[in-house]
Amino acid sequence: MRGAKEQAALLAWAAEKLAAEGAPQAAAMRSKADAALAAYNSLLKDAPAGQGAQARVSLAHAQKKLRVCRSVPAAMGAAPSKAGAGALLCDCDGTLVETERDGHRVSFNRAFKEKGYNCEWSVDLYGELLTTGGGKERMTRYFRDYNPGAWPHPEAPAKDHPEIVALHKLKTSLFMDIVRAGELPLREGVRELLTAARSAGWTIAVCSTSNEAAVSAVVQTLLPEFAPTTRIFAGDCVSKKKPDPEIYNLAARELSLDPRKCVVLEDTNIGLRAGQAAGMSVVVTKSIYSKDEDFSGADLLVDSAENVDFSADITAMLPQMARA
Numbered sequence: 200m201r202g203a204k205e206q207a208a209l210l211a212w213a214a215e216k217l218a219a220e221g222a223p224q225a226a227a228m229r230s231k232a233d234a235a236l237a238a239y240n241s242l243l244k245d246a247p248a249g250q251g252a253q254a255r256v257s258l259a260h261a262q263k264k265l266r267v268c269r270s271v272p273a274a275m276g277a278a279p280s281k282a283g284a285g286a287l288l289c290d291c292d293g294t295l296v297e298t299e300r301d302g303h304r305v306s307f308n309r310a311f312k313e314k315g316y317n318c319e320w321s322v323d324l325y326g327e328l329l330t331t332g333g334g335k336e337r338m339t340r341y342f343r344d345y346n347p348g349a350w351p352h353p354e355a356p357a358k359d360h361p362e363i364v365a366l367h368k369l370k371t372s373l374f375m376d377i378v379r380a381g382e383l384p385l386r387e388g389v390r391e392l393l394t395a396a397r398s399a400g401w402t403i404a405v406c407s408t409s410n411e412a413a414v415s416a417v418v419q420t421l422l423p424e425f426a427p428t429t430r431i432f433a434g435d436c437v438s439k440k441k442p443d444p445e446i447y448n449l450a451a452r453e454l455s456l457d458p459r460k461c462v463v464l465e466d467t468n469i470g471l472r473a474g475q476a477a478g479m480s481v482v483v484t485k486s487i488y489s490k491d492e493d494f495s496g497a498d499l500l501v502d503s504a505e506n507v508d509f510s511a512d513i514t515a516m517l518p519q520m521a522r523a
């Protein structure tokens with residue numbers, strides 16, 4: 200397996216380079232990563248059982264990195280940002296779409312039912328659980344603090360418990376069925392705001408603590424005209440979720456931007472705190488579940504993106520030197 204380990208290292212290296220480099224290097228790095236992945240898969244077939252399992256874990260990590268890195272547009276660099284332009288970093292759930300009540304909550308309940316768990320999250324209860332970021336963490340808290348009787352396993356619920364992981368995987372699949380069916384509309388004003396940002400030469404990215412595949416499905420289904428050039432930074436690519444600023448720090452680093460040139464679009468208190476801690480301006484568009492949260496300190500607080508004027512509100516948030 201020594202060779203396979205080297206292949207995994209090569210794949211991880213290629214994926215990292217893919218994220219760090221713009222075109223034309225990105226295309227070459229993508230080819231290298233594909234070649235490394237193919238070679239590693241080939242080696243895995245002949246691996247002894249124990250070593251194979253360990254290698255598959257490494258491969259899963261490498262593949263996850265590669266998926267995140269694939270959001271780098273192949274033609275990145277072909278449309279460079281205009282001088283003075285910034286980056287609009289959008290949260291996904293509650294900000295682009297009202298996914299929580301009608302998407303995530305419904306798919307959690309469908310997953311519970313399919314797996315035989317005797318529990319259902321009401322609209323009100325889900326509002327309380329949303330103060331915990333991340334689906335696996337949310338289920339862990341529910342089974343531990345709200346309904347221990349519904350947890351049938353001898354071990355304590357934990358975000359890395361196999362049953363929590365399995366429930367989350369099923370929930371993600373059910374959620375994507377809902378998204379791909381087009382059942383979730385974009386929030387009012389989002390498309391217009393992103394269009395204005397793109398016209399002004401701004402970089403657009405989505406930064407979410409949700410599963411990367413689910414966030415990609417939202418962008419590809421509801422914002423297809425933006426998908427090829429929109430970077431996605433999803434929950435699995437950072438170790439600390441919001442309100443930690445890690446995901447926004449990562450986005451600024453990857454986009455080679457001064458945080459002061461990044462404007463965050465969020466709908467929750469934890470999202471606001473994450474953006475602020477990263478040293479960025481934050482616009483809050485209140486959502487169904489977040490409307491009563493504390494948004495003091497937000498650079499702009501509105502009911503929806505419909506109430507945001509890109510030129511007057513967003514560009515004015517960049518420091519004077521950055522706009523020059």
Ligand SMILES: [Mg+2]
Pocket residue numbers: 290291292293294465466467470
């Ligand atoms: Mg949100």
